[in-house]
Amino acid sequence: MKVNLLLLSAGLTLPLAGLAQSSPNKSYFGINAGASFATGNFRATDAGNSASGFAKTGFTVALDGAHFFHGGIVGLAGQVAFSDNGRLLANDLAKLGDAYTEAFDVDATTLRARGRYRRLTALVGPTLLFGGDKLKVEVRGLAGINQMLGTPELTVQLEDDPTNNFTQKSSRSLTFGYSAGLGLHYALGERLGLVARTDFMGSSPVTIKNDNRNNTTGRFIEKQPVTSFNTTLGLAFTLGS
Amino acid sequence: MFSTVKLTPKARFWAGALLLTGLAGCNKDEEVVAPSVENEAVTTMTLTVTNTALATDTQTATWEQLLDRQGNPVASGPDVSKAVLNLKPNATYNVTLGLLDKTQTPTFDVAAEIKDRANIHSFFFQPLPTTQALIIPAPTGADTYPLPIPTPLPAGAPLNLTVTRTDRDTNPTPLPLGITNTFVTGAASTGYLHVVLRHQPNLKDGSYAPGSTDFDAGFRVTIQ
Numbered sequence: 001m002k003v004n005l006l007l008l009s010a011g012l013t014l015p016l017a018g019l020a021q022s023s024p025n026k027s028y029f030g031i032n033a034g035a036s037f038a039t040g041n042f043r044a045t046d047a048g049n050s051a052s053g054f055a056k057t058g059f060t061v062a063l064d065g066a067h068f069f070h071g072g073i074v075g076l077a078g079q080v081a082f083s084d085n086g087r088l089l090a091n092d093l094a095k096l097g098d099a100y101t102e103a104f105d106v107d108a109t110t111l112r113a114r115g116r117y118r119r120l121t122a123l124v125g126p127t128l129l130f131g132g133d134k135l136k137v138e139v140r141g142l143a144g145i146n147q148m149l150g151t152p153e154l155t156v157q158l159e160d161d162p163t164n165n166f167t168q169k170s171s172r173s174l175t176f177g178y179s180a181g182l183g184l185h186y187a188l189g190e191r192l193g194l195v196a197r198t199d200f201m202g203s204s205p206v207t208i209k210n211d212n213r214n215n216t217t218g219r220f221i222e223k224q225p226v227t228s229f230n231t232t233l234g235l236a237f238t239l240g241s
Numbered sequence: 242m243f244s245t246v247k248l249t250p251k252a253r254f255w256a257g258a259l260l261l262t263g264l265a266g267c268n269k270d271e272e273v274v275a276p277s278v279e280n281e282a283v284t285t286m287t288l289t290v291t292n293t294a295l296a297t298d299t300q301t302a303t304w305e306q307l308l309d310r311q312g313n314p315v316a317s318g319p320d321v322s323k324a325v326l327n328l329k330p331n332a333t334y335n336v337t338l339g340l341l342d343k344t345q346t347p348t349f350d351v352a353a354e355i356k357d358r359a360n361i362h363s364f365f366f367q368p369l370p371t372t373q374a375l376i377i378p379a380p381t382g383a384d385t386y387p388l389p390i391p392t393p394l395p396a397g398a399p400l401n402l403t404v405t406r407t408d409r410d411t412n413p414t415p416l417p418l419g420i421t422n423t424f425v426t427g428a429a430s431t432g433y434l435h436v437v438l439r440h441q442p443n444l445k446d447g448s449y450a451p452g453s454t455d456f457d458a459g460f461r462v463t464i465q
Contacts, residue, residue, distance in 0.1 A: 102277075105442065108275060111273050164442070215442070
């Protein structure tokens, strides 16, 4: 992942490295949408690893903006983004079910899942915007809050006792969020631009609560890491004269 | 600079319907049943007892119920000829419990697996007769004690044997397992030892009741 980020940074930055800032940077706001690729343990599908999140490639929609001090290259950026990283599918439940069946040494387990990974992030941080009049590169690092709007809720029924269910609850916890990424601004007109972004987004582990979990056996998750690599395309509207 | 797209009421309706349909589809619930791919049986329980004061005083008692190819108990019933313990009075014994699956070749060590799954299993030991409250409930209805324990249990002087489970699982509050134990004998007496392996997935709380019985064995005990 680090190598990918470096290559991407180099690919975006090198062609513009020789470009000096030819006009003052204007503050802007924009809207972006694109794909959210779950990464790391958030994406992992190893049922033996309690941190595996079985998250999917989903989508993200973001509103963002930046203010550049005195038209310089340094600014303060902010972003509010909604991201969806999918739900548990039947083959995910089959993997988890096999693991629970084995761990609890029962004839069968029935798993029911509902809900999706959905989160809202509100981040602010420094940004650098440099390049020519037509094409600019933005590098920014943001931090703030990550509000989970939900995680998949998983109910496991052990067949030895149909009344013996336990549940991994959907989480709506609030955690520290962060992102780092690059943006490529292409001016379509005096006030309108096209922006392509790629950001790595993450948060401190999300708290997962479990109901009726009496014995420490099998997959048992209380902290879910959340990381994704988002690529978006959007429009930016510049402000001021 | 900016142009706006105006939607007719009909177009708005269909756009809304499409959006709602998409969202509903995205929230689909899933349900999957995951059956067990393999199930080991338990055919044999052994108790290996060693007198703590006399290491050469070691003996093994075995209770065995072999199974046919379909996994049903063989018609001849359990072999209890070796399910016998002869203990000395006022002595302390270290006891290790063994469990085997002789339907597999080579014989499978079930006790090792139970140890790995200690958090959902528990062995219970009931000396019989007893004047104490029963740890393991007495059989009712058509149930019977495992041979060689007679059903109903004849009245008699209690078996002067105290069993303490010395191993613990790794649950947040560690609970006894019963693979390793201590037997403390009192005055000379005779009776039986009822041993039950309980399977308590997500239910184990130290008590006998939750869960189901995986294995049920009996031993004749003489203290003299």
